[in-house]
Amino acid sequence: MGGGGRSLEDVVVGRGSVSTTCRSCGGEGLESVLDLGSSPIANNLLRTGDPALSNPGLEPRFPLEVAFCAGCSLVQLVDALPAEVIFSSSYPYYSSFSPMLVAHAGQHARGLVAARDLGSGSFVVEVASNDGYLLRAFDEHDVPVLGVDPSPGPAAAAREAGVPTLTDFFGLSLAQKIRAEHGPADVLIANNVLAHVPDLDDFVAGLAELVAPDGLITIENPYVRELVDQCEFDTIYHEHYCYYSCTSVARLVERHGLHLNDAEFFPDLHGGTLRWHVGTVPRRSRRVEDLLRTEREDGVTDASYYRGFAERVQQSRADLLELVHGLRDEGHRIAAYGAAAKGSTLANYVGLTTDLVDYVVDRNPHKQGMLMPGTHQPIRPVEALVQDKPDYVLLYAWNFAEEIMAQQAEYLRRGGRFIRPVPTPEVLS
Ligand code: ZN
Numbered sequence: 001m002g003g004g005g006r007s008l009e010d011v012v013v014g015r016g017s018v019s020t021t022c023r024s025c026g027g028e029g030l031e032s033v034l035d036l037g038s039s040p041i042a043n044n045l046l047r048t049g050d051p052a053l054s055n056p057g058l059e060p061r062f063p064l065e066v067a068f069c070a071g072c073s074l075v076q077l078v079d080a081l082p083a084e085v086i087f088s089s090s091y092p093y094y095s096s097f098s099p100m101l102v103a104h105a106g107q108h109a110r111g112l113v114a115a116r117d118l119g120s121g122s123f124v125v126e127v128a129s130n131d132g133y134l135l136r137a138f139d140e141h142d143v144p145v146l147g148v149d150p151s152p153g154p155a156a157a158a159r160e161a162g163v164p165t166l167t168d169f170f171g172l173s174l175a176q177k178i179r180a181e182h183g184p185a186d187v188l189i190a191n192n193v194l195a196h197v198p199d200l201d202d203f204v205a206g207l208a209e210l211v212a213p214d215g216l217i218t219i220e221n222p223y224v225r226e227l228v229d230q231c232e233f234d235t236i237y238h239e240h241y242c243y244y245s246c247t248s249v250a251r252l253v254e255r256h257g258l259h260l261n262d263a264e265f266f267p268d269l270h271g272g273t274l275r276w277h278v279g280t281v282p283r284r285s286r287r288v289e290d291l292l293r294t295e296r297e298d299g300v301t302d303a304s305y306y307r308g309f310a311e312r313v314q315q316s317r318a319d320l321l322e323l324v325h326g327l328r329d330e331g332h333r334i335a336a337y338g339a340a341a342k343g344s345t346l347a348n349y350v351g352l353t354t355d356l357v358d359y360v361v362d363r364n365p366h367k368q369g370m371l372m373p374g375t376h377q378p379i380r381p382v383e384a385l386v387q388d389k390p391d392y393v394l395l396y397a398w399n400f401a402e403e404i405m406a407q408q409a410e411y412l413r414r415g416g417r418f419i420r421p422v423p424t425p426e427v428l429s
Pocket of ligand 1: 022023024025026027069070071072073074
């Protein structure tokens with residue numbers, strides 16, 4: 001991990017570390033494909049009374065620019081802020097709060113138990129195991145499990161729920177330690193973590209070290225094709241160093257003696273998620289062959305695929321501003337739902353200041369009472385929607401649109417409306 005103890009102040013003076021070589025293959029020739037300007041750290045919520053509220057120059061902003069590697073097709077941020085700067089401002093996120101994620105995890109676990117014939121003699125490890133919401137699903141099959149998660153709050157919640165969990169970052173040295181103590185893992189799971197990994201080689205080397213001979217590694221991450229095709233530019237923020245295709249994952253794991261053997265697509269999960277199946281022996285499925293071929297044919301392996309992206313993002317921004325200004329001109333009041341990182345990218349890039357969006361609601365009590373980075377809207381409990389009845393609510397957390405709308409039936413019944421901001425702003429009915 002770059003940076004070695006640099007403080008936020010040290011970094012803000014310069015540009016962070018600007019990478020001229022690929023984070024995965026080390027190749028030169030990164031091509032810039034999208035520049036979102038400079039943005040505050042997406043999870044860096046402000047407290048009331050913060051000096052930056054009256055003097056915005058005090059709030060650090062960093063470039064948010066995306067590049068493509070011609071060598072291995074990996075899409076990545078040009079400026080890599082040190083992980084300790086980014087993650088020191090993260091708020092604990094508990095996956096169990098989302099029924100959709102819990103259902104998805106249960107299906108994943110049951111599928112693995114059946115496909116790999118897992119039982120009391122097996123060993124399953126999950127990296128970035130959060131509050132144990134997935135590993136708990138192995139309970140009924142008596143499969144021994146171990147979680148790894150650096151976030152103390154969720155890791156403690158997992159242990160309370162009976163899921164043994166190490167509070168640590170995953171990499172080669174931790175993998176060696178786990179293997180020495182527990183033996184190799186028949187199944188290794190890494191969901192929604194690969195984008196956050198600053199040292200990809202150390203992370204994948206750890207997976208290769210810990211997986212049993214002929215074991216299985218499953219990795220879930222949003223698909224870069226959805227980011228581009230659905231114009232999901234708000235999923236770009238400093239915490240997400242990389243954006244993956246099947247091609248870039250295949251090349252990454254191959255450098256560590258592993259093989260991309262299969263891939264499943266979940267269109268409704270986080271705006272379109274792929275689950276990659278990685279093994280120690282090559283056994284490529286028809287399904288993943290088709291995905292790799294389609295990526296080649298459609299040019300995902302070439303910078304040209306990304307060249308129209310910037311224009312579409314700019315159009316999306318213009319469309320959203322026009323809609324929001326139009327509603328304000330008609331006298332409507334607008335709030336937003338979801339004080340998460342993607343809301344920060346959206347609001348700061350589009351320019352959704354307090355004269356356009358009054359406040360943001362969020363279910364996380366740790367965030368309530370704080371203010372959004374950059375745009376400085378106050379964050380209120382979700383009950384504010386029914387009590388205050390803003391005319392429109394921008395769904396910053398559009399990836400949970402169905403769940404949110406189901407929870408907010410009362411707000412809808414009273415005439416409230418939701419707006420999905422990307423790819424083209426749309427008032428939902
Ligand atoms: Zn590369």
